Amino acid sequence: MSLTSSKNNTLDIDKAVVSHYVVSKNKIYKNRAYEIVNDSKEYNEPETFYHALQQKLFGAEDVPFLEPEKKKFTFIDLFAGIGGFRIAMQNLGGKCEFTSEWDESAKKTYYANFGEVPFGDITKEEVKSFIPDGFDVLCAGFPCQAFSIAGKRGGFEDTRGTLFYDVAEILRRKKPKAFFLENVKGLRSHDKGKTLETIINVLRNDLGYYVPDPQIMNAKNFGVPQNRERIFIVGFRKDLNITEFQYPEPFDAKKVLEDIKEQNVVSSKYYLSTQYLKTLHEHKARHANKGNGFGFEIIPDDGVANAIVVGGMGRERNLVYDHRIVDYTPVTKIKSEVNREGIRKMTPREWARLQGFPEDYKIVVADASAYKQFGNSVAVPAIQATAEKIIKIILK
Structure with missing residues (x-):
């Protein structure tokens, strides 16, 4: 391991230790957390991580999902x-x-x-x-x-x-x-x-x-x-x-796609280009001729989405109709115009809702990373229903 990677590993662990102590107050982190904060100048980050934590060592960060007051x-x-x-x-x-x-x-x-x-x-x-x-x-x-x-x-x-x-x-x-x-x-x-x-x-x-x-x-x-x-x-x-x-x-209560769709008009960047839509139709036709069921799928408002997954046809298997678009100006560099059929990908927030994440859950990364993160995550309500039985x- 190089000297640089070793220092980065130490820095990563230090960040974990201090933030765990700030949130959980568990004594296992206390001594090292104090040492790290006191020595934080060596990292040369006075305006970022350690400076903020020096101010908040006895209180949690202002985040949406805090520990319960009574565990x-x-x-x-x-x-x-x-x-x-x-x-x-x-x-x-x-x-x-x-x-x-x-x-x-x-x-x-x-x-x-x-x-x-x-x-x-x-x-x-x-x-x-x-x-x-x-x-x-x-x-x-x-x-x-x-x-x-x-x-x-x-x-x-x-x-x-x-x-x-x-x-x-x-x-x-x-x-x-x-x-x-x-x-x-x-x-x-x-x-x-x-x-x-x-x-x-x-x-x-x-x-x-x-x-x-x-x-x-x-x-x-x-x-x-x-x-x-x-x-x-x-x-x-x-x-x-x-x-x-x-x-x-x-x-007992079942949800459908309409329950999680965006309430407001979404950006044209989520709408497929005419060229890409043509490619998807051709791809699906090739597989259909071979007797395979592969290809894109458009989920109706009263339907249930396919499993959201990372890579492959993850997003294309969960396309939706949304005719509310009024500005067809491309936001990204696409090779053709935005389709006029109202066909778009779901947004990262819609994927978050498909996994049962609350509305105040923060999405702080670019769309590509957000899709990956929600696709790899768990369905919160199914986890919670089972965990309730365990607890x-x-x-x-």
Whole structure:
């Protein structure tokens, strides 16, 4: 590691330590936070981060989503993204004691909304060392990776080198009362089912948690108009003697696209150009001739959006009609004119609503980054409905 990258890593950790102390007041961060702020001149940032925190060391930043005044439980937020888990848990009275995320753009959004800079790479022992003892729930939307389990029983050691191993290692060391893991639906069939089988085996047999069978949950059943299926895995420490768990039932009220569409006229930059629309039609026709269903899709106002995803046809599978446009002047450098059919992409705010993020959630990055962040996030209402069941049990 170069001297420059080493200094940057230290700076990132220092920002995480100070902001965590400002928000959570957890004693694990106190001494180092004071040292960092007192020595902040060495970073030569008098008008930015440290100067602001010197003024506010005993009060949280002016952010939309503060910790609850009276906590009911504590949790940590791993692979935190932009804080979908955190919003759900705080809504239920949870106090976040540690958060980790390595994407720099996501960290910027997280800080704007929660006043904390997440710690970085959770695989690093230095980062793990800041996780406090005694928290109640571990939350993690960890990435899916294959394990090297050929000819083995698929236990704890077989998960080394994967990000699940780091989740399991934290569970082994800290032994929280419960955990809540989220992953893509494909985890169930990943590596012919061996990946999920190993995960469950480690959680149940190696770590000693009661783990009910994981369940596929769809966001559209929990108050957002998005057909988004994800696998939820929950568990409870065995000494709590919890022997059953019921995942939440779908909400009665169903939402449709019209419920989340922008109320005001949106910029022409979200409308497709005539050339791009022509390209999409040709692409769809080619696949249709081969018997495939790939291609763009326009969601009707009374319909439900497809899962918002990063890359590929993520945005093109969720186009909408919006005939309110009056100014067809291109905002971006497109090769042709803006289409006159009223076909546009959804805005980042509409994607935020599809994931159940509140209206006062701050979007502080460029559109391209915002789409990525919301596409990678969790559906907050589905997380909250399930977490409510978890918390109700452990608070007994």
